[in-house]
């Protein structure tokens with residue numbers, strides 16, 4: 001089988017950014033320990049917890065400002081320079097962009113943005129704290145972090161399904177740093193050469209469907225994965 005003319009689809013999760021120092025709810029430490037995801041990531045009651053929700057995402061922006069992309073982000077950028085890559089991430093940070101990646105598909109939103117629930121205007125505030133400014137377009141006084149909350153529709157999922165549906169046996173899929181708990185990525189993979197890189201096995205990831213397996217940190221695996229993909233593409 002030749003992969004020379006195929007594309008590369010990369011599907012990433014928190015594991016790839018964890019090595020840059022971004023904590024997750026699953027770690028249960030640091031600033032995250034003080035916040036309940038059902039309170040600060042919940043579409044059904046975020047307006048009730050308005051101040052707390054924004055306090056939490058303000059802190060996350062501060063945290064993001066202090067960290068840097070790691071070797072895994074950088075090697076994915078390198079792959080994007082050399083081949084046709086579709087970069088889909090569940091992460092809301094901008095570490096791929098800071099590594100130079102373009103057109104990243106953020107399934108779960110973008111931490112640097114606010115969204116007006118009324119008129120859908122997107123406002124980029126970079127790493128700043130939200131200081132309760134009204135929507136610049138419609139004047140609404142309630143703005144939401146542009147993060148897909150629990151129980152909220154994720155508009156980019158349709159695009160993700162289309163991408164996975166359109167894969168051919170010449171394509172390469174790299175799944176990196178995800179437990180598969182939020183998006184059941186194994187359930188939507190069909191054709192193509194499949195590479196998995198996770199620090200630990202997960203009950204939601206069926207390792208037997210993968211052609212190549214790296215159970216180690218992404219910074220240690222990515223240089224080897226980069227070489228493997230270059231070989232597949234040669």
Ligand SMILES: [Zn+2]
Pocket residue numbers: 116117118119120121135136137138139140
């Ligand atoms: Zn608005």
